[in-house]
Amino acid sequence: MKVSLIGLNNCGKTSICSVAFGQKNAEDTQSLNPTIFYEVRHYPFLGFQIGIFDFGGQEDHRKEYLEKPELFAGTDILIPIVDLHDPKNFENAKKYFKEILDIFNQSNKKPKIFLLLHKCDTKNYQKELIDANIRQARNIFLDLFVEFDFNFIFTSIFE
DSSP, rough: OOEEEEETTTSSSHHHHHHTTTSGGGGGGGGOOOOSEEEEEEEETEEEEEEEEOOOOOOHHHHHHHHHHHGGGGOEEEEEETTTTTGHHHHHHHHHHHHHHHHHHTTTTTOOOEEEOOOOTTSOOHHHHHHHHHHHHHHGGGGGGSEEEEEEEOOOTTT
């Protein structure tokens, strides 16, 4: 099974993967380096072998992915990740996600999509700001995925 994690730089893709599969605790993710291009990690999970494709979010890498749509071939689950602590980049994230969805639409492939509205915790962030950012993110992102089998989840590596 191929799972592709996408999002802008510093939205938490590698941290989520590291905490979810027990490699690190949340506090240890502060020392992670940015992903260069993409990294693939394989994990056994409930009798399946899952390949997690962690796509680096720096702008130059994102442009490269769009020029090589074959990188997304075989994706069973697409996980776009939005950093709720970075609302000034919501529109940039939406544009990038739209471009990735266009790749799937052109190939007539429709992976299951789980949009993660990430960093919903209030550790080092005011609850009022998180609540406002959640409202803004829902308005910006939820309509983007209606043509897909889609769900959204609020996530935090600290909770």
